[in-house]
Amino acid sequence: xxMVARQRLIGERPKIGIRPTIDGRRRGVRESLEAQTMRQAExxxxxxxxxxxxxxxxxxxxxxxxxxxxxxxxxxxxxAKFAASGVxxxxxxxxxxxxxxxxxxxxxxxPKAIWGFNGAERPGAVYLAAVLAAHNQKGLPAFxxxxxxxxxxxxxxxxxDVQEKLLRxxxxxxxxxxLRGKSYLSMxxxxxxxxxxxxxxWLFERYLGMRVEAVDMTEFTRRFEEAIYDAGEFAxxxxxxxxxxQEGEDFNPPERRxxxxxxxRDWEFSVKMALIARDLMVGNPRLxxxxxxxxxxxxxxxxxxxxxxxxxxxxxxNGDFMEAILNSxxxxxxxxxxxxxxxxxxxxxxxxxxxxxxxxxxxxxxxDVRTYWSPEAVKRVTGYTxxxxxxxxxxxxxxSGPAALDGTGQQSRDGQPVIKPFWEVTEAEAxxxxxxxxxxAGITEYFRGGGWSSHFVTRxxxxxxxxxxxxxxxxxxxxxxxxGTIIELxxxxxxxxxxxxxxxxxxxxxxxxxxxxxxxxxxxxxxxHWGANHGAxxxxxIGADLIALxxxxxxxxxxxxxxxxxxxxxxxxxLFGAHDPVGADFRACSNFGPLYG
Numbered sequence: 001x002x003m004v005a006r007q008r009l010i011g012e013r014p015k016i017g018i019r020p021t022i023d024g025r026r027r028g029v030r031e032s033l034e035a036q037t038m039r040q041a042e043x044x045x046x047x048x049x050x051x052x053x054x055x056x057x058x059x060x061x062x063x064x065x066x067x068x069x070x071x072x073x074x075x076x077x078x079x080a081k082f083a084a085s086g087v088x089x090x091x092x093x094x095x096x097x098x099x100x101x102x103x104x105x106x107x108x109x110x111p112k113a114i115w116g117f118n119g120a121e122r123p124g125a126v127y128l129a130a131v132l133a134a135h136n137q138k139g140l141p142a143f144x145x146x147x148x149x150x151x152x153x154x155x156x157x158x159x160x161d162v163q164e165k166l167l168r169x170x171x172x173x174x175x176x177x178x179l180r181g182k183s184y185l186s187m188x189x190x191x192x193x194x195x196x197x198x199x200x201x202w203l204f205e206r207y208l209g210m211r212v213e214a215v216d217m218t219e220f221t222r223r224f225e226e227a228i229y230d231a232g233e234f235a236x237x238x239x240x241x242x243x244x245x246q247e248g249e250d251f252n253p254p255e256r257r258x259x260x261x262x263x264x265r266d267w268e269f270s271v272k273m274a275l276i277a278r279d280l281m282v283g284n285p286r287l288x289x290x291x292x293x294x295x296x297x298x299x300x301x302x303x304x305x306x307x308x309x310x311x312x313x314x315x316x317x318n319g320d321f322m323e324a325i326l327n328s329x330x331x332x333x334x335x336x337x338x339x340x341x342x343x344x345x346x347x348x349x350x351x352x353x354x355x356x357x358x359x360x361x362x363x364x365x366x367x368d369v370r371t372y373w374s375p376e377a378v379k380r381v382t383g384y385t386x387x388x389x390x391x392x393x394x395x396x397x398x399x400s401g402p403a404a405l406d407g408t409g410q411q412s413r414d415g416q417p418v419i420k421p422f423w424e425v426t427e428a429e430a431x432x433x434x435x436x437x438x439x440x441a442g443i444t445e446y447f448r449g450g451g452w453s454s455h456f457v458t459r460x461x462x463x464x465x466x467x468x469x470x471x472x473x474x475x476x477x478x479x480x481x482x483x484g485t486i487i488e489l490x491x492x493x494x495x496x497x498x499x500x501x502x503x504x505x506x507x508x509x510x511x512x513x514x515x516x517x518x519x520x521x522x523x524x525x526x527x528x529h530w531g532a533n534h535g536a537x538x539x540x541x542i543g544a545d546l547i548a549l550x551x552x553x554x555x556x557x558x559x560x561x562x563x564x565x566x567x568x569x570x571x572x573x574x575l576f577g578a579h580d581p582v583g584a585d586f587r588a589c590s591n592f593g594p595l596y597g
Contacts, residue, residue, distance in 0.1 A: 014088025014177035024070030088177025096122035141570035175358035180209035188307025196346035240332035248438030270321035305345035318451030324402035329422035356538030361421030363406035367397035409459030419539035440504035460488030484512035
């Protein structure tokens with residue numbers, strides 16, 4: 001099994017534009033600064049390209065202006081080069097004073113940052129303050145980057161605190177730029193009255209720069225009946241499934257169990273669903289050779305959702321295998337980038353999965369935020385006293401059928417369980433994820449048409465971030481974030497609690513990090529403040545990156561437990577209330593409005 005890497009979607013990968021700005025005064029001043037200024041830009045470009053990847057695994061490219069920017073003519077020349085080169089975000093870097101409004105990046109849709117070198121010889125910090133004021137006055141928010149400690153003029157190193165801000169801005173900026181021009185594919189409509197699956201085109205258009213594409217679920221039926229899929233790949237995939245996907249116990253009562261022949265047909269049906277959903281998202285050149293040129297194109301979908309329940313699942317096998325395997329970082333083709341598909345067409349949770357994937361390159365866990373287990377309730381039901389990270393209680397995250405198999409936690413780094421960027425996943429780790437997953441006949445009480453559901457238990461001790469986007473009439477989108485840790489329970493305790501729900505679904509036990517205040521005063525408060533029935537779970541504590549990305553898109557964050565010192569937003573945000581960062585975030589986002597209007 002080898003990693004399959006390719007650019008699936010139409011549109012260039014965004015590049016990072018580096019803008020070396022300089023004091024424009026000739027006859028001594030500018031000439032003395034040319035080499036230092038360009039060296040700072042080149043050092044920055046080397047640092048970024050050495051530490052970043054696109055979400056599809058490709059290396060990030062930087063584009064440096066051909067000359068230092070001392071005035072409006074050189075700024076315009078830089079902009080022309082950026083426009084021709086596919087620059088999606090920019091970082092202006094300088095060690096000195098420059099003419100602020102003459103040298104600034106004026107492109108309104110491009111995330112922008114300014115790094116003012118902290119050196120005593122020249123006033124780079126003065127330019128930083130001046131040009132940020134110009135950005136704020138002109139309504140073009142920019143992130144300011146200023147090192148804590150003074151450096152010598154000849155120092156080409158990038159201090160750790162500056163590195164952190166550069167990478168945070170770049171990761172968020174690349175994510176924002178990657179969204180632009182892509183599609184959300186709604187496969188079906190609203191599932192069981194779930195608000196998140198009432199897909200709102202204006203949300204994608206105005207805040208993300210995306211479009212919404214919609215197909216009825218009967219398109220799956222048409223492609224089944226007319227064999228609009230690659231039959232050779234289907235045979236390969238089915239053989240892989242029989243070899244790699246182990247069946248578990250059928251928990252249906254005997255009178256409701258499907259026959260062996262029905263279960264075998266359900267496997268075939270499920271594999272075809274995965275092929276068809278993938279082809280609908282990104283196309284498949286093989287279909288053109290079969291005479292289906294239109295179907296071969298796909299919908300350029302970076303994200304999709306499948307309604308499933310109930311109209312589909314009351315009659316056909318569920319989409320659980322499709323969703324689980326597409327969201328994973330491997331399948332019968334090898335190691336490859338996950339295809340993001342939201343269960344129950346919950347587009348709002350899908351957006352958070354997309355944010356997490358773009359920031360990390362890793363698979364995302366889609367889950368119900370099902371149950372808060374207090375220490376008292378656990379003690380009453382199991383006799384066990386919770387300890388460690390779980391001592392204050394925990395949340396049971398359990399999706400109604402599928403989740404990415406990477407969520408097993410069977411990948412490792414330095415001996416610890418992780419969910420890796422897909423390009424770091426090994427064949428052995430993919431095999432362990434598959435071995436840790438069992439596939440159970442769908443519970444026909446829920447899924448009358450049968451199908452298969454995945455079950456695993458996420459390994460403990462992993463740092464994770466749960467997020468959720470919600471919509472509020474009159475306000476628009478708002479984001480909530482909870483960083484925390486996956487915990488493990490003793491097997492006998494796990495069995496008692498897990499069996500109270502559904503043993504055919506994947507389980508993740510999550511303990512959010514508490515602050516003792518507001519919605520994070522205790523675990524019950526986190527559950528009580530969660531804005532919907534679903535959450536997206538990313539490996540790592542990426543809350544600060546999510547906050548930076550949300551500010552670029554003008555989405556306020558109303559609930560988070562990210563340390564204050566890690567929060568990084570455009571400088572304009574403090575002008576809306578330096579002592580009230582949550583309120584300032586709402587006011588700034590409202591003032592500047594959706595990024596795409």
